[in-house]
Amino acid sequence: MSRILDQLHFLKRKQGEFADGHGETRKESRDWEDGYRARWQYDKIVRSTHGVNCTGSCSWKIYVKNGLITWETQQTDYPRTRPGLPNHEPRGCPRGASYSWYIYSANRVKYPKVRKALLQLWRDARKSLAPVDAWESIVEDPAKARSYKSKRGLGGFIRSNWDEVNEIIAAANVYTTKAYGPDRVIGFSPIPAMSMVSYAAGSRYLSLMGGVCLSFYDWYCDLPPASPMVWGEQTDVPESADWYNSNYIIAWGSNVPQTRTPDAHFFTEVRYKGAKTVSVTPDYSEVAKLTDLWLNPKQGTDAALAQAFCHVIFKEFHLEKPSAYFTDYVRRYSDFPMLVMLEEYEDGFKPTRFLRAADLNGNLGQENNPEWKTIALDSLSKELVSPLGSIGYRWNEKGKWNIEAREGTNGKDVELQLSLIDEGNAVEVAFPYFGGDLHDHFQHVEGEGVQFRRVPSRELTLADGSKARVATVFDISAAGLGIDRGLGGENVASSYDQADIPGTPAWQEAITGVSREKVIQVAREFADNADKTKGKSMIIVGAAMNHWYHMDMNYRGLINMLIMCGCVGQSGGGWAHYVGQEKLRPQTGWLPLAFGLDWSRPPRQMNGTSFFYNHSSQWRHEKMDMHEILSPIADKSKFPQHALDYNVQAERGGWLPSAPQLNRNPLEICREAKAAGMTAPDYVVKSLQDGSLRFACEQPDNPANFPRNMFIWRSNLLGSSGKGHEYMLKYLLGTPRHGVMNEDAGAAGYKPTEIEWAEDAAIGKVDLVTTLDFRMSSTCVYSDIVLPTATWYEKDDMNTSDMHPIIHPLSAAIDPAWESRSDWDIFKGVAKRFSELTEGHLGVEHDIVTIPTQHDSPGELAQPYGGTDWKSSGEPLVPGKNAPNLVVVERDFPNTYKMFTSLGPLMNSLGNGGKGIGWNTDDEVTFLGQLNKEVLDEGVSKGRPQIDSAIDACEVVLSLAPETNGHVAVKAWAALSEFTGRDHSHLAVGKEHEAIRFKDIQVQPRKIISSPTWSGLEDEHVSYNAGYTNVHEMIPWRTITGRQQFYQDHPWMQAFGEQLMSYRPPINTRTIDQVKNKHSNGNTEIVLNWITPHQKWGIHSTYTDNLLMLTLSRGGPIIWLSEIDARKAGIEDNDWVECFNANGALTARAVVSQRVKEGMVMMYHAQERIVNVPGSETTKTRGGHHNSVTRVVLKPTHMIGSYAQQSYGFNYYGTVGCNRDEFVVVRKMSKVDWLDGSDTDDLPQPLPQGL
Template identity: 65%
Template sequence: MSHFLDRLNFFGKPLETFSNGHGAVVNEDRTWENSYRQRWQHDKIVRSTHGVNCTGSCSWKVYVKNGLITWETQQTDYPRTRPDLPNHEPRGCPRGASYSWYVYSAQRVKYPMVRGRLMDMWREARKTMAPVAAWDYISQNPERANQYKSIRGLGGFVRAKWDEVNEIIAAANALTIKKYGPDRIVGFSPIPAMSMVSYAAGTRYLSLIGGVALSFYDWYCDLPPASPQVWGEQTDVPESADWYNSTYLMVWGSNVPMTRTPDAHFYTEVRYKGTKTVAISSDYGEMVKFGDIWLAPKQGTDAALAMAMGHVILKEFHANGKSEYFRGYAKQYTDFPMLVMLKEKNGALVLEYFLRASHLANNLDETNNPEWKTLVIDEASGDISAPAGSIGFRWGESGKWNLEQKAGTSGKPIDPRLSLIDCSDAVLPVGFPYFGGRDADDMLMRNVPVKMVQLADGSAAVVATVYDLTMANYGIDRGLGGGNVAKDFADDVPYTPAWQVKHTGVKAADVITVAREFAENADKTQGKSMVIVGAALNHWYNMDMTYRGIINMLMMCGCVGKSGGGWAHYVGQEKLRPQTGWTPLAFALDWNRPMRQMNGTSFFYAHTSQWRHEKLHTAEIQSPSADGEVEKMALIDYNAKSERMGWLPSAPQLETNPLEVTRAAEAAGKDVVQYAVEQIKSGKLNFSCDDPDNPANFPRNMFVWRSNILGSSGKGHEYFLKYLLGTQNALMSDEDNCIKPKDVKIRPAAEGKLDLLVVLDFRMSTTCLYGDIVLPTATWYEKDDLNTSDMHPFIHPLSEAVQPLWQSKSDWEIYKGIAEKFAEIGGEYLGTQKDLILTPLLHDTPGELGQPFDPKDWRAGECEPIPGKTMPSMTVVERNYRDVYKKFTSIGPLLESIGNGGKGIGWKTGHEIDVLRGINRTVLDEGVSKGQPRLDTAIDAAEMILSLAPETNGHVAVKAWDALSKMTGRDHKHLALSREHDTIRFRDVQAQPRKIISSPTWSGLESEEVSYSAGYTNVHELIPWRTLTGRQQFYQDHLWMRDFGEGLCVYKPAINTKTTTSMLGAKPNGNAEIALNFITPHQKWGIHSTYSDNLRMLTLSRGGPHVWLSEIDAKTA
């Protein structure tokens, strides 16, 4: 009987009853139950993960039924850990468990779309014009361009065909290259590790045409500048399993249960073996519930708390001589014994350079890079020596870049003296800048033991060790007399526990207890005290002072490089483990070297014109001992000077099209680099950074993929809308009373700088709404890719469980299609061009030995402009734009002729390229790529990464360790020999998570005996840190660091940016007005902006954001 008739029989008489009439026997259709039974049926399970920059990198089972994704659950087949360590699984969170909703949701971008007004003009122009001419007609006419720029963000998209959108993009790129230069084409995509092939697709295309890849990590304040300052490393941290090895664990500003959900079990489990946990957070986050002690400093004052803890550690465990372990660690692994020159400034001695071998007679017999070799005093002999390991030993000579306790040239054993207190020539007052307020002088005079050293020119220099200077900086009373030192912890002297109370609100007794316990534990366990740090601290002005305050505690206690100890800093999914295999793919280094890159902070600060609204004067934040030059420069001037001198990259680079520069040089019959330097010196050729509002210096085309920059990571949203996009905005700030730059040219504000914004996404994000062209990408369950994290040692795949839906494509296929169309249109329009590329003085290259002391400015006439030394390096790259597609889809010859490498070491890769010819097959078509390994698919690209990276290819790992061994003079190959014959392929990681191989490009070990811990190889293999001294540095020897009072760590309170003053009282309505200071912790129901629009998460969160307002603030309203 039909279902309809069955329903009509609902009120029919039962056939039979039971249970005294309470039950009835029925005869009805029960097929409706099948939907429940079949809900969990599936045809196949595919392994994938989520590229959401959450650091989880969790392996998931994706269930497919009848070609549809039905649901997902966590994988449970991770390789087991050693018996004394909890397993990594289960890994996952509610956000990841809801991802399949996106695949079929109304949020999906299903088709290529173009802003309607732009599409109308394009189609009309194409009736009579070629593609490039059509784009020129539309974009270079202010009136026509304004028609589509002014309505960005207001909807009005129309569906387009793939060939049509690729043609618009190719035409726009080709015109921009010829009219303005390839460095006017930029791309923004964050955190490659979360889907590294997808990231590489865009940057490979940009690098082949000469475009610019923008950084990301620094722009939204996730990059901790303290890390490269102290260690010379962007960020390296322990895996979460190493938390379990800690015996004293601080969680400082990191809400582990919420933001590190898959890893939080290590935090909870470590307590059951007796580890004490301390939570430090301004708000009552979830991690506080797991802490034995909760310290709640006022937001923005964490540096004061860290300095006070450092005071306790130095007083009780260093000055009072409690810990021989701490002293031994400090001698070998930190710059504490290094000598610093002191100079007189305004009647006081202040810190200057590290004393170098070049300062002394005969360069102290150091013939190679004596300007870059720092010095110590030998405890036994009293002689000054240059210990091995400083940066001067890294370049130009082999076998002496190590942390052995020996003099570099002679090889004589030395025992560096930490303090001069027992052998000083004098005790002199030294000035230390203080920024904490009116409770003390802005220059604290504290006594320091010093020695007089005769320099090569016959003069005498006053020197002190970093150790003694640090003791004085922290206000430790060592019986040297003088003022501004604390006799005990109750003295209200910077930086005592009593002093910090008025800044942080934390009880002095609690500070003393935690600092003492932290240090006692580290002493007894030889370094197993750990601090988990989150980006909450890094999002404050002067964040490096906060981080260095915490890092100082760890270095004082010998924790860095010890399993279970050290600095565990987690923000985004920054750890791209197979980095050296990925880099040549991502930046087309297999075809052209170098590539163009740009730090996002400088780029966006300049081109969104935020500098025009700057109200903070450098004089307000400078050190009392700074030179007067500081006061004359605005913050944008510092950026511009850094770019001119090669300290920062620049984009665009030169005001003149770099293609025009090379043509002009050839017409003049001169070498291109020589010609460019002459033109720059004469003022005829200018840097773009000096005139950012000149239309010749605008960025013109921008690609955004794997990012919602206008929805979450674009700091200064309204500035983006007004100046970069030229559309409606709610910018409340004006340029009245703003700081005017000294060097950067001021013009009338320019709006709508971008001619074209192309956005790739799988959902209609905020950035898509403002795009000119929106391209539908595959979801994380519809494409093949690779994913790694700093939280665990495994490499995971993203896998194509189903083919991309509607007209979406993977990022690799999208950029491959753009490259093909560009080769067709741009190849004919541009042909072969020579491109002049400016590259900054790069870390981990000999170029970092540019100017050893206070740098000279060539523009000021202080020195000659010398590429690679006093200004950026210059390289000419020839580009045949007809070959862009062929190069995009094949591996180039440079990996065989030059090789590969990273972080200052290199090795040959010919064998790996031959293997890839077998795995990926070779190109058969005639042309530049014939016979080269193919890169047709995303899996081909993944195989390139896995084959070339030491982390996933044991043969490469052994070669890489061998290369490092030649620099250090110590054998490190043993670290990878046991896995020399291991190779990880894409199908391997699809079968099960694979643990990576130890690599010299990272500072920890992948081992069954020890969890990954940053700095482990530095300590146990005596490999120097990549810093000036080769050690972890308490002292930063740079003119600007000294000028702003940050040579040593200090407390700098939160600043008043003065950005809200004009808004106060602007809209009176008769009610009391209050200004709220928001702290914005991560949400529980999303990762960044992803999942916040997911129906399942909206249901759990009850929909909408939450704002918690204190009762005190509420009562004042």
């Protein structure tokens, strides 16, 4: 019946009554139900995930109706876990569940955009000039360049089109390469694992044309330098399911329920099994509510707490009542038995470097790399031996790089001796003490800067006939912890209550505020559990402690606890460091795609922290003298004072990379070398030594050395991760509206000595900033060109995480909306136009590339005793020894596009590999030619496998990686066996015929295959746990000793007093006095420590502008402070406040809370400056964000290179962008000015398309 007739019967609906009139029956239309049914109807479900760097890597159902994405819900079909272990699901979080809002939101970047001031100049120039010449006419005219750079951050975007933006970008790249060099074209994108093909799109383009890819893991402060120091590994951690195998977990600075939401169920479930959990956080956080015990040390003092834990564990479980398990573990798997040379110092000695075979008569029978083979004492034969596994056995000989309990000369069994205490030759040894350093906001315990303690030793005769005294790392460590072993002397404790002895529970109580009783309790419980369970004690740690300047001391303290207790490499135990989504599991398959290794090697890569410190001129405002943190034992006259001087020396010596490299175009240098009748490397050596050529880092304000073009994709560099944000705005971008109030180093009389000082700092160094994003982020606001990229539901890609052993797809549920394109298609388009525009400008060229000595290569043996600076010492420059390697790479610029879209011939001629091992890939290349089809067009790529689409790129990764191709896994394990002399094939042979394709993971996420480039196993019988293969397969850690290292012996580590772990207080950044009470608004000003933990309502800056998350949270920038501090400043909850220091200022609303510790203020990372941000009363411009009040300070020990595990690797080792030592002035705002310039609330109009 029609709805009209139904309506005519409206008054006749009632049919009858029942229940005494309390109920009635009706006959009426139920058509309204169709609307509800239609609301939840859909046409299809597509599997995808979120490439947001959250580590969740959750599988989601994406619902599509009428070609539109309607909503998303969690998938629940993960591969099963083994019996007795909870499943991976439930996974997901509210943030991920809100992502579909972005796709059709007003904040979506829908079209290519160009800043109006630049586009006007471009279109005018193109009326009479070819593209490359047009770009030259703009950037080489100072007035024109200044006219558009000064508009950055001020809006004014014009809608463009893909042809136009590709031409602008390509012309800029061609001109920059031709005029200045390809190493002036820079790219920044983080965390490939979250969307690995999208990352590879930009990095492949840059690498093929000679551009520079910046590292991110170190810049993000996710890189813990302690991990390379101790293990020779960037980061390797257990999957979250392994938490369930633990019996005792300390969550130290990791807010598991909030920042690891999809995995937090394992943390809860293990408690039902009887495990004890302890949280260590300064604030009462989500994880503190979840655990059995909460310890709340003062922020920044974690190393003191860890040192006291180690004091108790060492004393009770290694000395008083030694655990048989612990003793066996540290003897076999740590450097405790290794001998360290003692050098005379004042009235005693000081510990220096490891004793090596080269120090002894006849090299102790070692002919290969004797200077890299460490020595121990065999308790069976009482002889000095060179145990297998040290780094000297890794290179240039086969079959001895393992940690079997044998020595390397005759292969006889040994039992390494831990202590020399029974020899009765104890001597006074000097140890630096930093806990007495004064700080305005942190407690200290007074004590002598140099403290002598008695250490058991032995005297030896060296190869040259001289006498030397040695001690074991075990004995040195006991003394370093201040433990009284009955040897007499001062500065050791027999009681835990001796508060004046560094390392005791009472000593740490004065610094951290944690009671000594709790420290003793937790240390005993942690160690006792590890003893009884053979290592099933675990520490889950987040990025918080890694954001402090002395981050490595924080982390080494935790790691020392774990090694002392035999936890590393044991299922349910070890170090669980979770930060960004760092684990790109099919890494070796991805590397050739990402860095163009199939066409040319090596690529140009640069450590991001040093790059931004230099080029955003943060060094010009350095206030910290490096002599402040040198050891009191060191000779300060031998070391510079300014951090930049150390960095320049490190670049010059081949320890760190350089970008740009040299102060002239590397293409031109090769031409000059040819004209001079010399090879390019020889010409560079000669020119560097005679001073006619210099490293670019020595002239940072010379326009010839500026980074000229910058790509930013998959990143909110200027909104989320840009430490020293205001310096970037001022110096790198040249925008006049910045918040820098810091005094210049020139005015302060504190200039670097290794560089050419320019009185007038360069402003606006970068000519073109191009950003790819799906939303209008803070970085987009400051860019010149913004390109609309596909969302995670509109492109094909792959995603892996360290939290589980599964590989996920990102799938295109719909075509990219509006005019957006996938990252792969965007860079493919740029590569095509670049290739076309090279005509008449660039051909087949030769490019000299400087490469630092690399970890996991023979180059890590370059400087066995630390090396010297060739420039200041007058020594000859030897590439790869005391300077970077110099490699000539042929660049076929006109064929960049053809190379971008095909798999190159080097995969056949050189093969593939990673972390020091390699294998043949002919079979995989042949297969990819069949799968992806071969290129038919004439040219350099004819007959090669195609990589035309993002799915083609995914198949390249899956086919080449041992983690996703069983045949490759077998070859990879066989390659490692050649080094170790042990058969590891059993770890992969059972999965030899497994091969994962992209369509497979779209059907269901798949578990990966065990690979020798990782230290854990993907196995039915054990959860992934880092260090497992080291312990159970006798594979050495990639360190000097081949073992886990308590002791670091590089000369710079000695100079900074960091051979052993010890507490070092936060540094003084000196950014308060310049501004406090200088910009008064009439309200009380207080000084608080600036802390930026990860938030609840976003993942970094993503979702912070999402309406759903804004609705659930307070909506806009907020800071948290304690009730005590709020009362001091007259601040009430929800008041508008300003936080500022010499670096910049920000505005936010205050959350006043009991759970925040007095003396600190928290702004959860990351909050944009694009939502609800009023003006700053201090800077008179728009308030900034969490990084507006930060500035990077470099630590020299993170620059060490050419020294085994302390050698450079991209994202593996290098300077780290710390920020937690910073303080801010906090005050209530007297006037909130939105700086909108009008009294109207009219909606913004559509984006103009004309000028």
